[in-house]
Amino acid sequence: MKCLVTGSNVKVLGKAVHSLSRIGDELYLEPLEDGLSLRTVNSSRSAYACFLFAPLFFQQYQAATPGQDQLRCKILMKSFLSVFRSLAMLEKTVEKCCISLNDRSSRLVVQLHCKYGVRKTHNLSFQDCESLQAIFDPALCPHVLRAPARVLVEAVLPFPPALAEVTLGIGRGRRVILRSYQEEEADSAIKAMVTEMSIGEEDFQQLQAQEGVAITFCLKEFRGLLSFAESANLSLSIHFDAPGRPAIFAIEDSLLDGHFVLATLSELDSHPQTLHAQEEFQRPEPQLQAHSTPHVDLDDFAVDDMDSYMIAMETTMGSEGSRALPSISLSPGLQRPCSSSPHSEEEDDDMEPSTVPGTPPPKKFRSLFFGSILAPAHSPQGPSPVLAEDSEGEG
């Protein structure tokens, strides 16, 4: 294998490695016919990230030297990252980067040709490995959002850097809501600060999702792809499904594409909503038309090999029992358009909360920011099949 990256693409490659390093500790490098693939997965198998650099990204690209077996190697992320550690230095001094495999010494050789004729050669040890695959298909996800990275960067700006998880959903007026997610602890006397960002539909290039859908995922992992997308000035697409099913974050341009597949919190994982002041903000939501659950075969997450990793996504859907959905009819008074306050749906507390009497508020996914009895986004006919990932099955 031999590939040569020149000019500003060296920094792009470095930035991709930085993004991947936010996810996992090992980098899987695989030169394919359609390009060089860099992949990683996190230790709890709840996040997978992959960048594919097309042959045109390189000044020279040779996936496999004739007579040599296809290379698939696994390298310590720390080692590979150390080559590209300083992005500023990459930009300033590195003119060319050559990645090749030295058969004789079993080393992955990364050579940086820098200014003033200086040359840095890194001989990195690697391990042979099986291909790391996570089978996912963005097309199977019913909900899609797409926005320039800049919009999303600004959206996550107010969130504290230490925040682990964030909830993304569609609120009233088809506004995209991002809200910090906190685990409710029963004995938590201190209410942490909750931050919510609301972005109008017009800022999105594509918004294909109904009001009321929402997912919760790890913000830190998402930031990895986001920073890359921002530096490359690309749009980011978010493909998602019901809570618990993985969400796919994708970027692409003519020379590369990147996918981050992150697990989302399932409805059972989220703690029952504490009945407190927020209750009064509950408003009935128009009964969501049940749309067919995309039937994703469990095998879709199967992998080639025991050595490879499965994404352990808990996908328990509605298995709390066959609670009949409160069928709420829209009362005309509640059709009042909300006074689009930019940040909080709860401000419309002049609306009369009208829960269907006798129906306990569903202890579903936190519905605070919709202020509604959130109808789950799938068919309520009978108990839904429990699709649980056998996460214990992996090696």
Add this chain to the structure above:
Amino acid sequence: MPLLTQRIPDENDYCLVASLDNVRNLSTILKAIHFREHATCFATKNGIKVTVENAKCVQANAFIQAGIFQEFRVREESVTFRINLTVLLDCLSIFGSSPVPGTFTALRMCYQGYGYPLMLFLEEGGVVTVCKINTQEPEETLDFDFCSTNVINKIILQSEGLREAFSELDMTSEVLQITMSPDKPYFRLSTFGNAGSSHLDYPKDSDLMESFHYGQICFVEYYCCPDEEVPDS
């Protein structure tokens, strides 16, 4: 005795007097050797040499020639004292370390001799600060006895290229190997760390090379000891 009660000395009492219009000329070079807390100062009519040593195996010397100073007088053959370099640097930068363009801090350094503190008068914009730093018994410094006739290879490089290279060295490596050779690789820095080996090559015709004199190929290995002053990579 408390420093404040000492009488103000006479000009002739000083065995070392040095004046500098811009104290940064002194503080910058002293910062470069500031890897230990104490330093030995050795002044002759040619200038001041400040030496910092670590564990009797590393020595750094800063030579500040008499010509740098606007006024420089040494009364005896030589004047030697040991001083807390951290405190000295703090005093020299007492007006702040980031320079306001156009302003200079002036320095006047006076030393009365053995047993007396080093006195610093610093002035900026009409504000004067007086510092008195206690001095200590000078310690024996290592004499490496570098004899120029024994020099095999000598390379002078512009620091710009080396600085970044050194900051990126793989610190998991126990050794730093320096190779100098008349053939390729002319000048190479190598590390052998957890990730694998890394080599940094400087060609002899590089723009960074100011001079490249070689006689033989040679390798030198430096063993890196864990040191709390080394920043984590």
